[in-house]
Amino acid sequence: MSDQRNKVLKQFSQEYKRTDDGFHKKVHGYFYLRYNKLYVYLMKMGLNKMLPKPHKLVMPPGEHNKEAMEAVSMFASHTGRKSMSIETSDYHAKVLRVEDAAKFFKLEQDLNLPDLPKTIIPFEVARKTIIKNPESLCVIDCPCREARGEEGCYPRDVCLVLGEPWVSFALEYGEESNARRITQEEALRIVHLQHEAGNVHSIFWKSSQNDRTYAMCNCCACCCTALQGHNYVHSPMMASSGYKCEVDIKQCISCGACTEHCNFFALEIKDGTLSYQPEKCYGCGVCESICPNGAITMRRDDPLISEPLDLDVLIPKYTPKE
Numbered sequence: 001m002s003d004q005r006n007k008v009l010k011q012f013s014q015e016y017k018r019t020d021d022g023f024h025k026k027v028h029g030y031f032y033l034r035y036n037k038l039y040v041y042l043m044k045m046g047l048n049k050m051l052p053k054p055h056k057l058v059m060p061p062g063e064h065n066k067e068a069m070e071a072v073s074m075f076a077s078h079t080g081r082k083s084m085s086i087e088t089s090d091y092h093a094k095v096l097r098v099e100d101a102a103k104f105f106k107l108e109q110d111l112n113l114p115d116l117p118k119t120i121i122p123f124e125v126a127r128k129t130i131i132k133n134p135e136s137l138c139v140i141d142c143p144c145r146e147a148r149g150e151e152g153c154y155p156r157d158v159c160l161v162l163g164e165p166w167v168s169f170a171l172e173y174g175e176e177s178n179a180r181r182i183t184q185e186e187a188l189r190i191v192h193l194q195h196e197a198g199n200v201h202s203i204f205w206k207s208s209q210n211d212r213t214y215a216m217c218n219c220c221a222c223c224c225t226a227l228q229g230h231n232y233v234h235s236p237m238m239a240s241s242g243y244k245c246e247v248d249i250k251q252c253i254s255c256g257a258c259t260e261h262c263n264f265f266a267l268e269i270k271d272g273t274l275s276y277q278p279e280k281c282y283g284c285g286v287c288e289s290i291c292p293n294g295a296i297t298m299r300r301d302d303p304l305i306s307e308p309l310d311l312d313v314l315i316p317k318y319t320p321k322e
Contacts, residue, residue, distance in 0.1 A: 004172065005172055005173075008169055008172040009169075011168060011169075012026075012029075012165045012168075012169050014165075015165055016210055025210060028075050028208035029206075029208035031075050032206070032209075033169050033170060033174075034068075035060075035065065035072045037065075037147070038060050038065045038068065038069070039072050039075065039076050039143070040144055041057060041058075041060060042072060042076040043076050043079065043080055045057060046076075046080050047080075047225060047229055047232070050232055050233050051228065052232070055148050056149065056151065058146075058147060058148070058149035060146070060176065082125075083229065084233075084236075086123055086124065086236040087124045088125065089123055089125060089126075089237060090125040090126050090206065090207030091126070091205075091206045091208075091237065092226075092237045093203060093205070093217065093226055093237060093239065094202065095201070095238055095240060096202065096203055096216075096284075097243060097283065097285040098191060098192065099285075100241070100308055100309055100311070101195075101201035101203070102188055102191055103310070104162065104203065104216065105134075105137070105184045106184065107131065107134035107135075107311070108135075109134070110130075110131060110133065110163075111130060111213075111315070112320065113128075113129040113314055113315070113318045113319060114320065115128075115318065116309075116314065117307070119304065119306060119307045120239075120309055121205070121239060121309075122239050123205070123239070125207055125211065126211040127205065127211065128205070128211050128212045128213070129203075130213060131162050131163035132164045133164040133167075134162065135184060136162075136163055136164050136168070137160060137163075137167060137181070137182050137183070137184065137186075137187050138161045138167045138174075138179050139157050139158070139159065139161075139179070139180060139187070139190060140157070140161060140170060140177035141156040141157055141177050142156050142157075142219060142223070143159070143177070144219060144224050145158075147225075152223050153219075153222060153223050157180075158190060158199070158217075158218045158219065159215060159219075160182075160190065160191075160215060160216040160218070161179070162214060162215060162216060163213075163214070166215070167181070194218035195285075197220075199219055199263075199286070200219060200220070200221075200224070200284045200286070201216060202226065203216050203309065204216070204217060204226075221263040224263075226238060227264075238282060240281075240282045240283050240301060240305075240306040241284060241306070241309075242307045242308035242309070243285065243298040243300060243308065244278055244301050245266070245267075245281055245283070245287050245298055245299075246296065246297050246299045248296070249273075249295075252295040252296075253292075253293050254272055254273055255292065257290050257292060258286075258287035258291055261286050261287065261290045264282050264284070265277075265280055266279075266280035266281040266282075
């Protein structure tokens with residue numbers, strides 16, 4: 001093992017407590033990041049049979065993936081089972097409007113929000129919104145799109161890893177994912193381009209990443225494993241952005257542009273008229289941007305139910321004084 005790899009592995013290990021629970025999380029985190037494509041492929045395999053039209057999935061090639069299959073399968077199955085309850089889910093996300101997603105790539109100091117209210121992060125497990133060295137960023141190929149082979153959407157390099165030690169680990173061990181370091185400006189460009197493409201921005205937490213924030217997904221309902229779990233098996237992996245869309249029927253021309261891009265299936269054309277199901281809306285804001293007639297605007301949801309993960313508001317309010 002090279003000196004650099006030793007250094008990265010040591011930094012990674014130092015994030016975890018020296019307890020049985022800390023050791024379990026560390027091993028899980030290692031296999032999740034080291035074999036990310038295989039991990040997500042196995043999660044998609046479990047979900048695939050429950051989709052209306054199952055996808056043809058492609059296992060990541062290579063002997064190293066075959067050798068790691070048993071361990072990775074154990075951890076992926078564990079995560080899949082846990083994800084069916086908001087009380088136990090240890091791998092989950094918060095939907096962000098593009099305006100709130102962009103703020104993660106303008107940070108000049110470490111982000112330390114260890115105890116946000118459940119109106120923002122409703123999950124019991126993995127809640128610490130902490131990013132060390134926020135200027136340290138890398139992009140990897142989306143494992144959800146990769147699992148679908150050539151049928152998966154493009155571009156592939158849309159998943160963003162945030163802060164240390166996760167970025168250094170991904171760069172050192174992420175040959176399969178084409179991990180490459182990027183600047184904050186490049187990350188912002190990816191976020192805005194994916195918003196224009198109609199994709200959802202989601203910030204992720206995972207128990208195996210020491211219960212912390214570690215990545216931002218910019219994906220679509222046809223590929224994203226978390227979105228498919230949410231839409232088709234009602235897995236509570238996604239938390240609402242804190243916004244809902246509001247439709248001005250007088251302005252709406254029922255063109256269907258918003259229905260084609262709604263990743264939560266909250267909008268559809270019925271008998272020539274736009275139908276909106278607010279209980280399905282998670283406030284990603286894609287419909288507002290895509291509407292050619294300005295008929296859709298985003299409004300704040302009930303703050304007792306869901307609040308935005310808006311760093312401008314939350315940093316001064318919830319950063320520990322000490």
